[in-house]
Amino acid sequence: MDILTLNNCTIKFGGLTAVDSLNANVQENELVGLIGPNGAGKTTIFNIITGVYAPTEGDVLFNGESIIKYKPYQVTHKGIARTFQNIRLCQSLSVKDNVKVSYNNSCKSKLLSSIFQLKGYHKEEKEIDDEIHELLKMFDLSVVADENAKNLPYGDQRKLEIVRALATKPKLLLLDEPAAGMNPSEKRNLMQLIEKVKDKFNISILLVEHDMNVVMGICERIYVLEYGKKIAEGKAEEIQKDPKVIEAYLGEPPK
Amino acid sequence: MKNTKILLLISIAVIFGINMFSGSINSYYYQIIIYCGINIVLATSLNLINGYTGQFSLGHAGFMAIGAYVSAALSTYLAPTLLSVLGDGVIGRAIWFIAVLTIGGAGAALAGIIVGVPSLRLKGDYLAITTLGFSEIIRVVIQNLNVIGASQGFRGLYVYDNGVRSLEMVPELSNVTFRFYDIPKYTDFFWAFLVAAIIIFGITNLMKSTYGRGFIAVKDDEIAAEAMGINTTRFKVTAFIIGAFFAGVAGGLYSHFLQYINPEDFNFLRSIEIVAMVILGGMGSTLGVVIAAIVLTILPELLRDVQQYRMIIYALLLIVMMLLRPQGLFGMKIDRKKKKISPLDKSDAVLNDKK
Numbered sequence: 001m002d003i004l005t006l007n008n009c010t011i012k013f014g015g016l017t018a019v020d021s022l023n024a025n026v027q028e029n030e031l032v033g034l035i036g037p038n039g040a041g042k043t044t045i046f047n048i049i050t051g052v053y054a055p056t057e058g059d060v061l062f063n064g065e066s067i068i069k070y071k072p073y074q075v076t077h078k079g080i081a082r083t084f085q086n087i088r089l090c091q092s093l094s095v096k097d098n099v100k101v102s103y104n105n106s107c108k109s110k111l112l113s114s115i116f117q118l119k120g121y122h123k124e125e126k127e128i129d130d131e132i133h134e135l136l137k138m139f140d141l142s143v144v145a146d147e148n149a150k151n152l153p154y155g156d157q158r159k160l161e162i163v164r165a166l167a168t169k170p171k172l173l174l175l176d177e178p179a180a181g182m183n184p185s186e187k188r189n190l191m192q193l194i195e196k197v198k199d200k201f202n203i204s205i206l207l208v209e210h211d212m213n214v215v216m217g218i219c220e221r222i223y224v225l226e227y228g229k230k231i232a233e234g235k236a237e238e239i240q241k242d243p244k245v246i247e248a249y250l251g252e253p254p255k
Numbered sequence: 256m257k258n259t260k261i262l263l264l265i266s267i268a269v270i271f272g273i274n275m276f277s278g279s280i281n282s283y284y285y286q287i288i289i290y291c292g293i294n295i296v297l298a299t300s301l302n303l304i305n306g307y308t309g310q311f312s313l314g315h316a317g318f319m320a321i322g323a324y325v326s327a328a329l330s331t332y333l334a335p336t337l338l339s340v341l342g343d344g345v346i347g348r349a350i351w352f353i354a355v356l357t358i359g360g361a362g363a364a365l366a367g368i369i370v371g372v373p374s375l376r377l378k379g380d381y382l383a384i385t386t387l388g389f390s391e392i393i394r395v396v397i398q399n400l401n402v403i404g405a406s407q408g409f410r411g412l413y414v415y416d417n418g419v420r421s422l423e424m425v426p427e428l429s430n431v432t433f434r435f436y437d438i439p440k441y442t443d444f445f446w447a448f449l450v451a452a453i454i455i456f457g458i459t460n461l462m463k464s465t466y467g468r469g470f471i472a473v474k475d476d477e478i479a480a481e482a483m484g485i486n487t488t489r490f491k492v493t494a495f496i497i498g499a500f501f502a503g504v505a506g507g508l509y510s511h512f513l514q515y516i517n518p519e520d521f522n523f524l525r526s527i528e529i530v531a532m533v534i535l536g537g538m539g540s541t542l543g544v545v546i547a548a549i550v551l552t553i554l555p556e557l558l559r560d561v562q563q564y565r566m567i568i569y570a571l572l573l574i575v576m577m578l579l580r581p582q583g584l585f586g587m588k589i590d591r592k593k594k595k596i597s598p599l600d601k602s603d604a605v606l607n608d609k610k
Binding site for chain 1: 467480485
């Protein structure tokens with residue numbers, strides 16, 4: 001069953017059509033890649049799905065429900081979490097607290113309960129702490145749990161973004177260039193981790209990535225975009241042979 | 256840390272204990288101590304808005320004015336009724352005082368909603384200007400409201416036996432008996448520091464909690480906070496309401512201590528003074544802000560001996576402080592390196608603003 005469906009999505013910024021009548025879908029527990037040259041509209045698609053932009057035309061369905069009317073935080077409540085291409089961690093918070101922010105919506109202790117530490121507050125805080133600890137352990141981040149997030153090495157910051165997104169308990173995870181800036185061994189680790197996350201949490205993943213090793217290695221299905229248009233779709237081997245894709249990346253073959 | 260409640264109770268007991276001896280303190284020093292308490296309430300409540308949530312507000316004096324005037328007006332206009340119902344005993348006074356402080360705070364909080372909901376869509380300097388403008392509007396409105404003394408200030412109410420109420424003595428009624436209801440002097444060490452203890456306790460607990468991290472997330476990165484499921488608008492408005500409420504309560508404490516309030520007490524210099532406390536103490540550090548509130552209350556008094564150079568020294572100290580410790584006394588470290596913004600990032604930000 002489709003968890004996410006993009007129906008004829010178009011978005012225009014003034015005269016520029018960033019995404020042009022795109023049809024795409026992600027199935028349950030599927031890992032789908034989204035590739036394309038710079039400026040193809042990949043991040044824009046993420047922004048459409050997460051409610052940052054409303055599409056000019058078309059619709060986005062999540063579990064059969066149209067989500068284009070929702071604000072970003074409501075989309076997150078529905079079960080879509082994302083990471084950012086440029087890291088957006090909370091600079092003044094520790095690693096642990098960065099993850100804690102994601103529990104903000106699901107925790108039952110709201111304003112008054114938190115101020116007066118009413119019944120159930122301490123229990124819930126402890127549960128959240130334990131869960132965060134588990135998550136960080138899974139990503140080998142528990143040693144730096146109390147470290148300030150901005151002091152982490154780049155690769156760990158990227159991982160932390162994924163942990164933070166997972167902490168919102170999503171059904172669909174959108175990863176925007178998770179391997180950017182990582183070295184080859186970090187990339188290999190990341191690939192394993194992404195597959196592990198997918199199976200362990202039983203979620204679907206939509207991945208934007210420039211590193212072809214990563215994309216071809218783990219994605220079950222790949223969409224290729226160019227100038228906002230879908231030019232190819234299919235398994236890694238099919239994509240690699242597709243003349244349109246080769247042209248988009250390398251230019252026209254010499255005659 | 257389950258003992259924060261016990262800690263609060265202990266501190267209340269200590270405050271109550273110290274209050275017993277307040278009679279023996281020189282009244283000049285006593286006044287300064289009370290001002291310290293009131294300024295702690297003002298600064299910590301503004302710290303929730305400016306420091307923790309990162310919304311630069313310059314309107315705190317406006318909220319304070321609303322609290323001061325609402326509670327003072329209630330205390331005087333309703334005095335005959337309140338006296339007959341509650342009596343003049345200790346408990347009666349306490350109920351009376353709590354009631355007027357709460358209503359004064361609620362009035363300020365309401366103003367916080369009214370000004371907050373539309374203006375919190377703005378950021379940085381724009382929000383600062385809007386809140387500054389708002390607080391000036393409050394002041395000008397008060398200056399033109401005759402029932403609370405307009406620009407003459409508000410001291411109390413003459414109630415004549417024939418039912419006439421007036422802020423001034425009425426010469427034509429010189430032969431009618433009257434009673435003057437002033438703003439009762441209810442604020443003492445206990446009340447001022449009780450409110451201070453409550454707000455320190457409340458904000459410390461709030462910021463430790465999972466829910467409270469939301470405020471800091473909003474300050475650090477709104478887009479990320481939103482993506483993690485945080486309704487940033489609601490958090491900003493909540494911070495504004497709580498901050499405004501306590502500013503209103505502080506205003507109530509102020510009017511019930513001085514027994515005379517004037518619109519000029521709540522001009523924008525007052526707002527600046529509170530902002531200075533927050534910045535000196537360190538944005539987002541309750542302890543730092545409390546200390547800064549005390550220091551900035553006592554400092555001008557210490558400098559009275561060098562009267563004519565007072566403001567110069569005061570200003571110099573602030574400048575030196577900002578040069579040496581831009582993050583404030585106890586503030587979180589500020590990364591002075593400029594964050595690199597990639598062109599993509601920029602366009603992202605611009606487009607986000609449009610929505």
